[in-house]
Structure formats: structure tokens, C-alpha cells
Amino acid sequence: MSYIKGTYLEELIDRTVDGWAKILGFTDERSRQSDGTYKGDDPSTPHVNEAWTSGKSPKKKATRKKTRKKTK
Secondary structure, three states: OHHHOOOHHHHHHHHHHHHHHHHHOOOOOEOEOOOOOEOOOOOOOOOOOOOEOOOOOOOOOOOOOOOOOOOO
8 A cells, every 4th residue: 555655554554463473473483592592403303493483494585686787
């Protein structure tokens, strides 16, 4: 919706959607130890990734290849 782009309403909607996604478990977060540092993955359990709260590491996003401008 272009009429709300860059307004306070857009920011409010984004924060609300992000909050609900976190509550419903659609976002992955790193697991933390009791002292607040990140928890590492245990290599002895290949099917579970302890470093993430969901137990699975998130998929990596695809990156675009940069095209170079051809000069004459």
C-alpha cells in the first residue's frame, strides 16, 4: 500500500506483524546460555541444531549475482 509507505502507520504495522510472528514461532532465534552468550551446536547430534531455538538452522537466503557494466 503506497499511501502508508514511510509513515508511522507502516512502522506500527511492521512492529505488530513482527511481534505476532515471534509469538507464533515463525522466526528463528539463536539459543542462549544462562550467562547470555550464544549456545553452540553439538556435533554429536546431527539431526538437531541446538544453536537455534527451533532446533533447525534457518535456510540461507539466495544472493543476486552482481552484473558489471561493459565498457567499450
